[in-house]
Amino acid sequence: MNQAYGESATVNGEELYLIKQSEFNYDIYVSYYKDGNWAKAIKLNSKINSPKHESSVSISNDGNYLYFSSDRNGGFGGFDIYCSEKINGDWDKPVNMGNTINTTDDEEGPFISKDNKTLFFSSKGHRNIGGMDIFFSSRLEDNTWSKPENAGFPINTTDDDLFFTPFKNCSVVYYSKYDPKGFGRNDIIRTEYAHDVRDPELVRKQKEEKQLNEISFHEEFKTDTFTIQIIALKKPVDIRYFKEIENVIMIWGTDGFYRYITGNFLTLEEAEKNINTIISDGYSDAFIRSFSSLRKISK
Known part of the structure; x- marks a missing residue:
């Protein structure tokens, strides 16, 4: 052989x-x-x-x-x-x-x-x-x-x-x-191999939010703005990796994860219009989150 x-x-x-x-x-x-x-x-x-x-x-x-x-x-x-x-x-x-x-x-x-x-x-x-x-x-x-x-x-x-x-x-x-x-x-x-991760607390929160009616959901975040989290990694990557997505920003979290986000949307509806394109590019873990939730975990 x-x-x-x-x-x-x-x-x-x-x-x-x-x-x-x-x-x-x-x-x-x-x-x-x-x-x-x-x-x-x-x-x-x-x-x-x-x-x-x-x-x-x-x-x-x-x-x-x-x-x-x-x-x-x-x-x-x-x-x-x-x-x-x-x-x-x-x-x-x-x-x-x-x-x-x-x-x-x-x-x-x-x-x-x-x-x-x-x-x-x-x-x-x-x-x-x-x-x-x-x-x-x-x-x-x-x-x-x-x-x-x-x-x-x-x-x-x-x-x-x-x-x-x-x-x-x-x-x-x-x-x-x-x-x-x-x-x-x-x-x-x-x-x-460090798998891509989503914040466990936010996953739980998202499940709870799905059970709320649309009015109460919008009421909860009416004073906040939204972004799309593309991915979270244990090790950082060059921003150029996201060559098909514009205006990508990296945020280093207190939990040790590097989160890559894009967009600053005034309404949830505006964010929802953009997230499908990102998911179709292969980022199946992308999701919408409020900027206030990021501030709590940012270094």
């Missing part, structure tokens, strides 16, 4: 899927663990391997779904991500994951979560900081996938960030990134 890369093992540790260079391209192989040794890697069937390149692979926790990237004919452009289901012991014809996941640029490095509900991958085509950024998408109830969200800084940089592999419920991740101060062109990075 020398000169192989992009490995992905089944949860029982008995199957190892990997990428190997064939005569003219790169293909997906599998090796089985038997009697304390790994058997010679076997090339997967022609439904999986095309005359073009298969560049990375991820096997689902139950061993029944294979996610991989390929620049085969019939895609949206560059490398696309495909999924194949194992039927009667062999891999069926792969299905392109569609234009929600794939773009006219490259999508590579898929990794499917243990529950088969979250797909991590790298993309040049989705809105990014630069190079290949890491994104994640959630499986919806109708078996389609949500709009991919950028994993953000510090995971993503202006260079290529690839092969995102989470452990411990995504609190620890390994991935590959270009580092000019590293040991080679691309280094493997281990980091603790």
